[in-house]
Amino acid sequence: MSNIRIGIFGLNRGGHYIDIILANNGDIVAICDKDERKIKNAQKKLGDVPSFTDFDKFLETPMDCVFLANYFHEHTKYAIKCLEKGIHVLSECTSNSTMAEGVALCRAAEKSKAMYMLAENYPYMLFNQEMKRVFDGGTLGKLMFAEGEYNHPGNPYLSEKPGLKYLISLREFDGHWRNYLPATYYVTHSLAPLMHSTGATPKRVTAMPIFIPAPEDSDATKRVGDKTAVIMTQNDDGSVFRVTGCAAFGAHDNSYRLCCTKGQIENVRGGDGKVMLRYNDWEKPEGKNEVNYYLPELNDKDKELIEKAGHGGGDFFVIREFFRCIREGVQHPFDVYFATTMASVAILGHRSLLAGGAPYDIPDFRLESDKKKWENDNSTPFYYSDDYSDELSAPNIPLSSRADYKPSKKQLDNFAKWLERYDNGEFDNL
Ligand SMILES: NC(=O)c1ccc[n+]([C@@H]2O[C@H](COP(=O)([O-])OP(=O)(O)OC[C@H]3O[C@@H](n4cnc5c(N)ncnc54)[C@H](O)[C@@H]3O)[C@@H](O)[C@H]2O)c1
Structure with a gap:
């Protein structure tokens, strides 16, 4: 090879x-x-x-x-x-x-x-691969509804504890993307597993914000006041997804659930990778119970390497799959259309949230008419670091559902003090 x-x-x-x-x-x-x-x-x-x-x-x-x-x-x-x-x-x-x-x-x-x-790794987490395997087997029937939550709360207070250097390195200057990230934009970890498992493609999006700004004395304040957004999509097969961006409900978790006409499957919250597969009692397939609760088995030649890799082994599969496709000369399913569909859910989900939940159609960029419709739409909540025209260099749309929300000067000064100490190398051993 x-x-x-x-x-x-x-x-x-x-x-x-x-x-x-x-x-x-x-x-x-x-x-x-x-x-x-x-x-x-x-x-x-x-x-x-x-x-x-x-x-x-x-x-x-x-x-x-x-x-x-x-x-x-x-x-x-x-x-x-x-x-x-x-x-x-x-x-x-x-x-x-x-x-x-x-x-x-x-x-x-x-x-x-x-x-x-x-490089979307969450569909390759073991429980998501199991959900895809069961869905593809056909026993669940037709997809009706699916949920995906990528829930990653962060402490709004910093302290000189191990890990501090890493935490600040995640957003090491004020204009960093993590400080300006609207609640819908980091959608791929919740949405990609659902699209990959079921083959359903979002066609329309709406989103609702949950606006809870950081406490007044916090020192890790971001520029966005929405703590989470709940995003709904209507899909090409008539099903509905409910997903989050990078959500911040109390208690970290990644959870997914596929609900179909005959049964449903989910990874159990707090279940250490266990899956719950349930059927209507009149529709359960032979050899299955109405309720099946189990840890999916990993039977793979690279088992050891997968178990060592980050994000539930997902990182390993991303590279193995990418290299396989290059070697075989085939296109991986996470192509530009898969990727830009998710980006459109993120971007237009934010527009929906700014417009009180108004629905937006998700374009299909295979179509020239959809390309033409969006080719000049440069609205962005981010700062760009180089080579962009003046028009694009700073945010040109609100970051939060309350358009005028800004952290207070005190909050920004608090974070600036930590950044200064980080730049001086004070946390290099933490
Ligand atoms: N899939 C996952 O599980 C996962 C996990 C973490 C991060 N990510 C993604 O990985 C990407 C990077 O995340 P991160 O946390 O490392 O971000 P980061 O902002 O901390 O790091 C980006 C790095 O790129 C460098 N860089 C940026 N622009 C450059 C330029 N023009 N020239 C040279 N160097 C440049 C920066 O110096 C920095 O080291 C993001 O897209 C993030 O969403 C994915």
Whole structure:
């Protein structure tokens, strides 16, 4: 099996993939991050692999593919550069942070011989793979309704405890995307498992916010006052999804549930990966009980590596699948249309929430008419770091459902003090 030459762009998240790439016969031929500290850190594992702070120079290295793990909202233009050079792309979420970018990405992928795959790992968590297996088996009947929750609350107070350096590194300057992330935008971890398991594609979206700003004395305040948004989609097969972005209900959890005409399956909240499969008593298949509660088994040649990998093994499958598709010359199902559909749910879900829950149609960017409709829509809640026109460099839409919400000066000053200490290296050992 020939080795695949891969470059990694963005070495926070990208750095976590090093071992998995190597374990899948990937040659990491170049790394890129504008932060030299992250390059040095990666080189502890990789030796003197060629390193770059500039993406265009990095892309001059001969390679088969690039893993894009730069800022959440800035993947599109780098993906397009790779596709134009015939280099396969594995992009962290989200594929695009504006509707116009979604159109541009699809156009670039349509012209390119290279493959695009969204690096969405949650569908590969073991319980999500089990839900897909059971759904595909047909015993549950037709999909009616499904739920996906990616629930990741964060402490609004910082303290000098182990892990502090990591926590601040997640948003190490004020304009960082994590500070400006509206409640609907991080939707792929809740939505992708449902779309992948069932094949249903969102066609219409509405969203409702839950507005609870951080406490007045908090020191880790973000710019967004919505703690969570509940997003509903009507899908092409008539089913309905209820999903979240990065939600912040009390108590961390990722949970999913598929409800069908004959039965339903879910991963049990707090159930350590256990699955509950239930049928109507008059429709249960042979050999199944009405209620089946079990831990899905992992029968895989790479079992040990999968169990070591992050996000319930999902990270391992993303690389193995990406490399398999490159080797076999096939397109992975997490293509530009799968990715931009989810980005549209995120972006238009936010528009819906700003418009009191008004419904928005989700475009299909395979269609030229839908491309034309959205190709100039550059509305964004984010700051962009480089190379963008003035018009796009700062947020141009409200970040929260209460459009005028801003953290207080005291809250922002509190966070700024921690950032200053972080920049001075005070937490380097924490
Ligand atoms: N799938 C998952 O489970 C998961 C988990 C964490 C993060 N992510 C995704 O991974 C991506 C990265 O997340 P993160 O937490 O590492 O983000 P981050 O903002 O902390 O890090 C981004 C890195 O990219 C570098 N970078 C950005 N722009 C650059 C440029 N123009 N030139 C050179 N370097 C540049 C930054 O210096 C930084 O090191 C995001 O899309 C995030 O959503 C996914």
